[in-house]
Amino acid sequence: MTLSLNQWTTRCWSVAEAVDGCVRHGLEAIGLWRQNVADQGLAESVKLVRDAGLRVSSLCRGGFLTTSGEAFAEALDDNRRAIDEAAELEAACLVMVVGGLPGVRPGEPLAAGASRDLAGARERVAEALSELAPYAGERGVKLALEPLHPIYCPDRAVLSTLGQALDLSLAYPEEQVGVVVDTFHVWWDPRVFEDIARAGRRIASYQVCDYLHPLPEDVLLGRGMMGDGVIDFKPITQAVLAAGYSGDVEVEIFNADVWAADPDEVMATMKARYDEVVLP
Amino acid sequence: MTLSLNQWTTRCWSVAEAVDGCVRHGLEAIGLWRQNVADQGLAESVKLVRDAGLRVSSLCRGGFLTTSGEAFAEALDDNRRAIDEAAELEAACLVMVVGGLPGVRPGEPLAAGASRDLAGARERVAEALSELAPYAGERGVKLALEPLHPIYCPDRAVLSTLGQALDLSLAYPEEQVGVVVDTFHVWWDPRVFEDIARAGRRIASYQVCDYLHPLPEDVLLGRGMMGDGVIDFKPITQAVLAAGYSGDVEVEIFNADVWAADPDEVMATMKARYDEVVLP
Numbered sequence: 001m002t003l004s005l006n007q008w009t010t011r012c013w014s015v016a017e018a019v020d021g022c023v024r025h026g027l028e029a030i031g032l033w034r035q036n037v038a039d040q041g042l043a044e045s046v047k048l049v050r051d052a053g054l055r056v057s058s059l060c061r062g063g064f065l066t067t068s069g070e071a072f073a074e075a076l077d078d079n080r081r082a083i084d085e086a087a088e089l090e091a092a093c094l095v096m097v098v099g100g101l102p103g104v105r106p107g108e109p110l111a112a113g114a115s116r117d118l119a120g121a122r123e124r125v126a127e128a129l130s131e132l133a134p135y136a137g138e139r140g141v142k143l144a145l146e147p148l149h150p151i152y153c154p155d156r157a158v159l160s161t162l163g164q165a166l167d168l169s170l171a172y173p174e175e176q177v178g179v180v181v182d183t184f185h186v187w188w189d190p191r192v193f194e195d196i197a198r199a200g201r202r203i204a205s206y207q208v209c210d211y212l213h214p215l216p217e218d219v220l221l222g223r224g225m226m227g228d229g230v231i232d233f234k235p236i237t238q239a240v241l242a243a244g245y246s247g248d249v250e251v252e253i254f255n256a257d258v259w260a261a262d263p264d265e266v267m268a269t270m271k272a273r274y275d276e277v278v279l280p
Numbered sequence: 281m282t283l284s285l286n287q288w289t290t291r292c293w294s295v296a297e298a299v300d301g302c303v304r305h306g307l308e309a310i311g312l313w314r315q316n317v318a319d320q321g322l323a324e325s326v327k328l329v330r331d332a333g334l335r336v337s338s339l340c341r342g343g344f345l346t347t348s349g350e351a352f353a354e355a356l357d358d359n360r361r362a363i364d365e366a367a368e369l370e371a372a373c374l375v376m377v378v379g380g381l382p383g384v385r386p387g388e389p390l391a392a393g394a395s396r397d398l399a400g401a402r403e404r405v406a407e408a409l410s411e412l413a414p415y416a417g418e419r420g421v422k423l424a425l426e427p428l429h430p431i432y433c434p435d436r437a438v439l440s441t442l443g444q445a446l447d448l449s450l451a452y453p454e455e456q457v458g459v460v461v462d463t464f465h466v467w468w469d470p471r472v473f474e475d476i477a478r479a480g481r482r483i484a485s486y487q488v489c490d491y492l493h494p495l496p497e498d499v500l501l502g503r504g505m506m507g508d509g510v511i512d513f514k515p516i517t518q519a520v521l522a523a524g525y526s527g528d529v530e531v532e533i534f535n536a537d538v539w540a541a542d543p544d545e546v547m548a549t550m551k552a553r554y555d556e557v558v559l560p
Contacts, residue, residue: 101510110493116512122470151431153468154493154510164470188433190402190444213390213434217497230381230434232396 001241003274004029004057006207006252007036010263015040017263019048025267029055029248031207032089034082046088057248058144058205059091065128066099066121066158072128075099079132086141092247093144093204094136095180098125100155106220107155121158126168129177137176144204145169146180149188151219162186162195169202178204181240182252184211184223187231196239203245208233208278209253216256223254225266226273238280249278281521283554284309284337286487286532287316290543295320297543299328305547309335309528311487312369314362326368337528338424338485339371345408346379346401346438352408355379359412366421372527373424373484374416375460378405380435386500387435401438406448409457417456424484425449426460429468431499442466442475449482458484461520462532464491464503467511476519483525488513488558489533496536503534505546506553518560529558 005027007018015036022030030049037045037059049056062082065075086094101121103114115121129143136143145165148157159165162179169177179202186192188211196203210229215222226233237249251270258266285307287298295316302310310329317325317339329336342362345355366374381401383394395401409423416423425445428437439445442459449457459482466472468491476483490509495502506513517529531550538546 104493104510107494110508110510114493114510116510118467118512119515149430150468151429151495154491160468161470187398188430188440190441211434213384213394214387215431215499219495219499228390230384230390230394230396232398235399 001246001249002028003271004031004055004248004250005267005270006031006058006060006250007033008060009251009253009258009270010266011259013263015045016048019052019054021263021267022054023052025271027054029057031058031060031250031252032056032091033060034085037085037089042085042088049089055248056089056091057250058093058095059086059089061095061097062143063097063157064099066124067102068124072124076128076131079128080135083132083136083139083141087139091141093142093178095144095146095205097146097148098157098159100153100158104155107218118153118158125158129168129172133172133176137173142175142204143177144180145177146182147185149185161189161191162199163191166195166199166202174201178202180205180207181236182207182209183231183233183236184209187211187236192236193239196236196243200243203240203243204247205250206240206245206247207250207252209251221254221256223252225253225255225258225269226251227277233278234280237278241280249274281526281529282308283551284311284335284528284530285547285550286311286338286340286530287313288340289531289533289538289550290546291539293543295325296328299332299334301543301547302334303332305551307334309337311338311340311530311532312336312371313340314365317365317369322365322368329369335528336369336371337530338373338375339366339369341375341377342412342423343377343437344379346404347382348404352404356408356411359408360415363412363416363419363421367419371421373422373458375424375426375485377426377428378437378439380433380438384435387498398433398438405438409448409452413452413456417453422455422484423457424460425457426462427465429465441469441471442479443471446475446479446482454481458482460485460487461516462487462489463511463513463516464489467491467516472516473519476516476523480523483520483523484527485530486520486525486527487530487532489531501534501536503532505533505535505538505549506531507557513558514560517558521560529554
């Protein structure tokens with residue numbers, strides 16, 4: 001298990017800068033975001049990580065698959081492109097944030113046409129997966145289903161628990177579909193240790209950041225540096241290890257203060273806290 | 281299944297005013313809060329509801345049992361008093377909000393001494409229940425364990441899912457310990473229908489209110505009038521009915537706009553929305 005920088009933790013850095021930062025701070029892996037890769041150029045991003053000798057621990061993110069009709073077809077197309085990009089980058093997985101209730105948008109008041117059909121949205125995700133998993137499998141890419149904290153159920157992900165994501169993954173080979181364990185999203189779940197053990201080698205990514213208290217007004221930014229919130233990381237890390245996970249540990253922090261800080265200082269703090277509070 | 285007013289929906293009303301409001305609007309039941317009962321006087325509150333011919337669908341609330349040492353002993357004492365009050369009021373149940381991580385307070389920055397021991401806090405709840413359930417049983421009071429939305433796990437309730445609350449209740453007779461199904465807290469849970477069926481006659485209270493999107497800055501106040509948020513109520517009501525629940529349906533709304541409105545208008549809207557979106 002080694003530390004990886006998810007590049008949104010140092011959000012102002014381009015792919016080139018983040019790759020350089022990883023090398024400078026002695027990291028072996030990096031988690032990339034599609035829009036940053038697009039800004040840098042896919043071919044150049046591939047060259048940068050390869051020349052630096054870094055593993056790509058994940059590409060973030062595919063998903064947003066709960067729509068229907070033309071929008072659903074477009075979402076599938078976009079996800080196929082994301083899979084192609086993950087293949088080029090030889091990313092360990094493509095993180096899938098599956099989408100919320102159709103028509104419910106983050107931060108925006110509920111529109112008249114917003115859907116309340118949660119069961120239907122969840123069925124749509126299963127349907128999309130049956131299209132995308134074989135496509136990913138052919139390209140050697142693993143889809144990593146990320147359950148998000150229930151607070152994001154309306155607008156970002158109708159996958160709300162690790163157990164639910166895991167159950168969805170079981171219809172596919174382990175190389176095609178796995179799950180993400182992200183401490184922020186799962187720390188509260190009374191079944192999390194049982195489900196981590198059950199997931200075993202289905203765990204495709206282990207992401208860490210803390211759960212701040214109180215949450216800021218924009219709850220998306222309630223993710224903190226490890227040690228700044230309420231999560232007890234070591235038992236979760238131990239469980240993930242015991243389940244057989246031997247991949248990288250990505251630090252992914254969405255936080256206005258962290259984003260405003262000097263990225264090199266963030267990297268230094270991240271390394272120290274990783275040793276102090278994340279590793280068993 | 282009949283409609284009941286949880287008195288915090290019309291928060292500016294005293295017990296006397298809320299009882300009067302229920303009679304005026306043709307309701308048969310009311311959910312009371314301990315502090316309001318204390319303000320009115322316990323004996324007078326008992327007389328008011330009896331003279332009005334109302335059932336007390338619940339008394340809110342006992343709980344906050346995750347501390348240790350002297351604070352734990354004090355919490356047990358306070359809960360015994362709450363049980364005595366519920367017995368006097370012949371409340372259908374005493375709602376238990378079990379408490380969050382020790383030292384983590386709602387709305388306050390994380391203190392240096394705050395606990396991260398979630399497993400320990402959950403054990404403390406089980407321990408407290410073994411003290412309180414027999415006491416409640418002797419007085420004919422049913423403790424209703426309320427799982428709260430995971431967003432409240434740090435500061436209000438380490439019981440986060442219906443399944444978890446149900447599992448905890450199973451060690452006691454059905455008359456002593458049951459569970460609350462509150463739509464706001466459980467709507468997102470992929471196991472909720474399975475767990476409602478499993479709970480069967482353990483369901484001690486069915487509370488309804490909507491889940492607003494986006495949540496307001498104070499997430500405690502993210503509860504809305506039914507129909508104003510993202511919840512599809514009818515399938516949940518149907519499941520609760522199918523499980524054998526035949527008690528009252530309490531509308532419990534924590535919401536700054538609802539609290540600022542004319543309580544009689546709130547009652548009228550509540551009745552209309554109950555018929556329209558809650559009943560199957």
